[in-house]
Amino acid sequence: MKLPTISQPLFELTMPSSQKKYMFRPYLVxxxxxxxxxxQSDDEKEIISAVKQVINNCIQDESYDQSQxxxxxxxxxxxxxxxxxxxxxxxxxxxxxxxxxxxxxxVDLNDIEVEFNKENEPKIKITDELSMIMKYPLASITDxxxxxxxxxxxxxxxxxxxxxxxxxxxxxxxxxxxxxxxQDVFINSLPVKTLEDIKKYFDTLPRLYHKLEYTxxxxxxxxxxxxxxxxxxxxD
Numbered sequence: 608m609k610l611p612t613i614s615q616p617l618f619e620l621t622m623p624s625s626q627k628k629y630m631f632r633p634y635l636v637x638x639x640x641x642x643x644x645x646x647q648s649d650d651e652k653e654i655i656s657a658v659k660q661v662i663n664n665c666i667q668d669e670s671y672d673q674s675q676x677x678x679x680x681x682x683x684x685x686x687x688x689x690x691x692x693x694x695x696x697x698x699x700x701x702x703x704x705x706x707x708x709x710x711x712x713x714v715d716l717n718d719i720e721v722e723f724n725k726e727n728e729p730k731i732k733i734t735d736e737l738s739m740i741m742k743y744p745l746a747s748i749t750d751x752x753x754x755x756x757x758x759x760x761x762x763x764x765x766x767x768x769x770x771x772x773x774x775x776x777x778x779x780x781x782x783x784x785x786x787x788x789x790q791d792v793f794i795n796s797l798p799v800k801t802l803e804d805i806k807k808y809f810d811t812l813p814r815l816y817h818k819l820e821y822t823x824x825x826x827x828x829x830x831x832x833x834x835x836x837x838x839x840x841x842x843d
Contacts, residue, residue, distance in 0.1 A: 617667060620687055623721040623813060624677045624743055630667040631684075633692035638664055655749045658685045658836075674747060679813045681746040682836050683721050686815065690716035697839050699819075701831055706824040712831075714817060714839065722816035729771070731804050733797065741808050742771040766794055766805055815839075 615632040622629065634642075638661045645657035662684050663673055676684075695716045702709045729741045748768045755761040767790050773780040782790055797805075815838075819831040833839060 618691055620684060622680055623683050624680050625675075627670075629671055631665045631688065631691070632667055634661050634665050634688055635692075638692075652750060652752070655681075655746070659746055661685065661688065674745070676746045677743040677813075678746050678749060679721055679743070679815065682815050683719075685836065686716055686719060686839065699839070701819070703823045703829060705827060708824060710821060712819050714819075714833070716839070719815055719817050719833075719839075721813050723813045724811040727808060727811040727813070728804075729808065731801060731808065733773075733801050737773065737775050739773040740771040741769050741805070743812065744769050744809075762806070762809075763791075763794055765809065767791075769809075 615635070617630045617632055619628050620631055621627070641657045641660055645654045648654070658681060659673065659676070662676070662681065665688055697714045697716060699712045699714055700709050701712070730738060731741060732738050744765060745768070748765070751764070752761060755764060767782065767787075770782045773782065773793075782793075785793075814834045815836075817833040817839075819833070821829050823829055
């Protein structure tokens with residue numbers, strides 16, 4: 608006699624970047640094991656890889672393309688999976704740095720959404736004749752972030768992976784059609800003003816967002832902004 612088969616419920620989630628709807632199942636003990644092993648390693652790359660694997664395991668749709676998963680898609684989907692698989696309520700504790708009192712907060716993960724900043728402008732002007740279009744960073748590039756020792760090298764890496772195209776009045780240029788050396792020459796020749804515009808693009812990318820507010824014992828109004836998975840203690 609075989610053991611009973613445990614049926615799993617399905618639920619629908621909308622991919623923030625594309626607004627496409629996909630069916631998911633909750634993650635199971637097998638996926639929880641993947642997450643626990645990654646947490647024990649305390650390696651950011653392994654944790655991100657585990658999160659992507661869990662999402663890939665749980666999605667029940669053949670049209671899903673993991674290569675198009677953005678960084679904020681990944682965080683949003685995993686947060687919603689956690690809500691369905693474990694508990695939608697997360698208990699958080701923060702210590703005020705002024706009155707030094709720890710306060711407890713209950714956050715409903717079902718209320719958390721991705722915030723899209725109106726100031727996020729993908730079109731970046733380079734010169735009067737030349738511009739480029741940026742695209743959202745894909746979750747796949749996070750596998751390589753530990754290779755960089757400096758912030759500027761990491762920034763240049765993100766730039767090279769997030770340029771959708773470069774164009775002038777006559778041509779459209781796809782960066783992927785050129786060698787790494789050619790890409791590096793182009794990026795290193797960008798005006799400093801353009802670099803500042805690119806930084807603003809990255810600073811205003813879509814993100815998870817939730818705000819906690821309270822008044823401390825000194826009468827000061829406080830605000831805690833949660834904007835990634837670690838802020839929700841889901842990966843700790």
